[in-house]
Structure formats: structure tokens, C-alpha cells
Amino acid sequence: MTTTDPDTEVGRDLLRFPPDFLWGSATASFQIEGATTVDGRGPSIWDTFAAKPGAVLGGDTGDPACDHYRRYPADVELMAELGLGAYRFSLAWPRIQPLGAGRVEPRGLAFYDRLVDELLGKGVQPVVTLYHWDLPQALEDHGGWRNRDTAYRFAEYAALAHERLADRVQLWTTLNEPWCSAFLGYANGIHAPGVVDPKASLEAAHHLMLGHGLAVEAMRAQAPADHRFSIVLNFCSVWVDDDASLDAARKVDGLQNRLFLDPLAGRGYPEDVVEDTAWLGDWTSVVRDGDLDVIATPIDWMGVNYYSPTRVAVADDPLVVSGGPFPGLRGVEFLPARGEVTGFGWEVDARGLTELLERLQRDVGLPLVITENGSAFPDVVEGGEVVDEARTRYLVDHLRAVHRAIAAGVDVRGYFAWSLLDNFEWAAGYSQRFGIVHVDYDTQVRTVKRSGRTLAKVIGANAVPAHGYDLP
Ligand code: IFM
Secondary structure (H helix, E strand, O other): OOOOOHHHOEOOOEEEOOOOOEEEEEOOHHHHOOOOOOOOOOOEHHHHHHOOOOOOHHHOOOOOOOOHHHHHHHHHHHHHHHOOOEEEEEOOHHHHOOOOOOOOOHHHHHHHHHHHHHHHHOOOEEEEEEEOOOOEHHHHOOOHHHOOHHHHHHHHHHHHHHHHHOOOOOEEEEEEOHHHHHHHHHOOOOOOOOOOOHHHHHHHHHHHHHHHHHHHHHHHHHOOOOOEEEEEEEOOOEEOOOHHHHHHHHHHHHHHHHHHHHHHOOOOOOHHHHHHHHHHOOHHHHOOOOHHHHHOOOOOEEEEEOOOOEEEEEOOOOOOEOOOOOOOOEOEEEOOOOOOEOOOOOEOOOHHHHHHHHHHHHHOOOOEEEEEOOOOOOOOOEOOEEOOHHHHHHHHHHHHHHHHHHHOOOOEEEEEEEOOEOOOOHHHOOOOOOOOEEEOOOOOOEEEEHHHHHHHHHHHHOEEEOOOOOOO
8 A cells, every 4th residue: 555645654664643643542431430329320221230130241230340430530640651642431421410301410520520620630631422321220211212202311411511511521422332222222132221122222223313413413502613523333344255145244234334324424214224124113103304304413523433343144044033133134144253353252353444444434424533442351460460462463453454544545533442441341241351451350450451551652653563563
């Protein structure tokens, strides 16, 4: 590949990123905060779900997680030591509105005030996600995202949180991965609230997207001109071995990527996905006049979460229900991962990220930020160190993939490693470690892993090595 842009020039040893590239790491409230009953926080669907026997591996819960609610100053100090320019974190809606509507809990807002001030004091730019899955349980008691009303409650909450932090936070994300909230939460129920109702999961997806649009409208109406709004989607590159399987790839791409991308881009819900899922019943009856315009309200950037490619093939029986979280998916077989896999069994192949970014540049045309990318491996602390070679390779290989996309002309503005800290990995509890910083859950001691030190060097150089995994 040749490049003419000096900012992304391929040098002999280093692949340089654009000068104002945003380097950060990401977390989410329920995964790290702990303190789930402190300072008036209301219960979330994840508190309820984790309390159900068998729902979360090992019976793990959100307490104490990383005890970040109390230890945030030390964690911010760590970010500064790593040289992070930005930190992506989420607000816990039930800390701010314990019942999801009405009464606001001042101690919840005060926590995020303190966190934002601490970040700014250390020169780390806060990037706020409003919803990373911890829906107030009181809203779920009325149907959660299956209920249209939740979209309006979300917009109210977004507006009040934004108003409080607007003088210090410019970069905002509405939802993290609505695919997961809708389909893991309501289609196969492996995530909170644990509902198994595929048709309702598509209705939930619509209400999530409506909530996103309403929230952007509400925040934009009160925001200074320099505020930038976004949504974060979890995309996958869908790979097949033969042409006969291309239609299987279309179906998975439709439910994973286009169902969310197309309405944001003003194209409405993809007709083929609506047709593929029609046998579940007409979920589009929840789409009211004007909803699609609200969802397509302009945003300023798109958050991209990428972990792994997905391999599929056409199934022998076109009507066989594929199972899993994809509502209404038929005639598709999911193939096993190939080559290197992570602790979760996810295939490691950074080519999927370059391919995805190039596709998003064509399909969306917005500035892109990698808001999550990372890998889980079973780390050990030895002699006070964590030598996580596999995660370090994953990190550097994926950064090269990002660089390749930038060199090919894709407008990528930043990269956030998932995750700053090992944390509560949802249904897998604490069994999967994604952190660039190790957390000892007994002592809460943090140990920066080799991957964390590598990211710090990458940030310092604003470049990744062209070959190998070491930076001076
Ligand atoms: O830990 C999650 C995160 O909350 C959302 N994106 C994927 C990560 C790894 O599974």
C-alpha cells in the first residue's frame, strides 16, 4: 500500500497516526463501579439478573467489581500515567434517576461531577456514554425497552445528565451496542433482563433507536456548538467460504449491522431484514409516523466496537432456525473460529477491522472512532508483572489494521482499548479479563499489564511498530 498523506506516512519502522488522534481506554459503569446500593442508587436490571441463580457464571454480581466508585482518583492517576488522552466511561442511569424517571439523586450526579473534574485535572478528556446496559429496574417492571415509553424516559435522563456535565464534556454517546441490549437481553435472554421473545426483541431494538434519536435531539437543543454526539454500535465482518453462503452472510450482516446503520443513515429499516423476520409477526407495527426521522437525526461521529470476524455458511435446511441471539434468523450455520482464538473463543483476525472501517466509510461517511477493541485472556501476575503477550499482539495487530484503514483514506479519529481494567464481563462474571490493567479482585490491587505498557508507548510515539511488537 502506498500513501501520500504525510500524517499517516509509512515510515521505515513506525506507522504514524494523525497528529490529533485521540488515544484512550474504555469502561462501563456496571462493570467497574461496584457500590451498587450506595448513595441512593436504584437497582438496575443487571442487579436483578445477577441475583438469579445460574444467570451469571459463578454467581458473580456487580459488587464490588473494581470498586471504582471509591477508587476513581487512583484509577484516573493510572490513566494519566499511561498517557491516555481520553477516557470513555458510562453513567449509571439508576445512580442519577433511581427509578428511571422523575426524582433525581444528587449524590449520583455528584459522583460523575467528581470523576469528570478528576479527569480534567489530570488532562484526560472525558467521553460519556449515557447507556451501557444498566437500565433502572423500575423501567423494566413496565416492559423495559419493549415499552415505547422507555425511549422518552431515556431522552429525559440524557438531557438532565448532559445539562449537568455540559460545561466540561464535549463528546457524548447515547447507547452502547443496542444490538446487545435488544437481542442478548430480549431474544435469547443471556443478558439482563433475561427475556426470550424474539419478536419483542426487534420491537426493543426500535425503541432503543428511537431513544437514541430523541436523546440526541434533546441534548443538541441545549448544547453549545462544540458538542459532538454519537452512538456506539458493535459491528462484525461476516465471512463465508463459498458463494453459496453469500445469502447467509447477507442475513447476519442485516441483523447485526444494517438493522442499526440504515435507519441512522436515513434509509429506514432494511427491507430484506424486515422480510426475513416477518415470520415472527409484524414487529414494524411499533414504528410510528415520524420515528424514522427522529432516529436519523444527524450525529457527528460513529463509535465502532470491533472484536472478531464471524464465519457463517448456508444451512442445509433454509427454514431451520439458527438459534442464538439473532431474532428470526433461519438457514444460517455459524462456523467455528479458525486459527488463534481469545479466552472467550473469539477468532483473532485484525483484517476484519480494516475491512469494516473501509465499509463504514462508504456506508456512513461520518468520522469514526474505535470505541472498543480488545481481547480476553487468562492472565497471571508473576513477580509483580503480567506478561500478556497474546493481548499485546492483538492490540498492535489491530492498531496496524486501523492504520491501514487511515492510510486508505478512512476518517478514523481515535482508538479506545477495551478495557482499562479487568472487570465484570456480564454473563461470564469475572472469568474473562479484558483489561490492559490487571485487577486482583480480592485486594483491588491494580497491575499494569505488558499490553498497557505497550499502549502507553504507542501513545507516546503516536505510532505503532511496522513489524514486531516492541517500541523503544
Ligand atoms: O465487556 C463488553 C462491553 O461491555 C461491551 N462490548 C463488548 C465487551 C467485551 O465483551
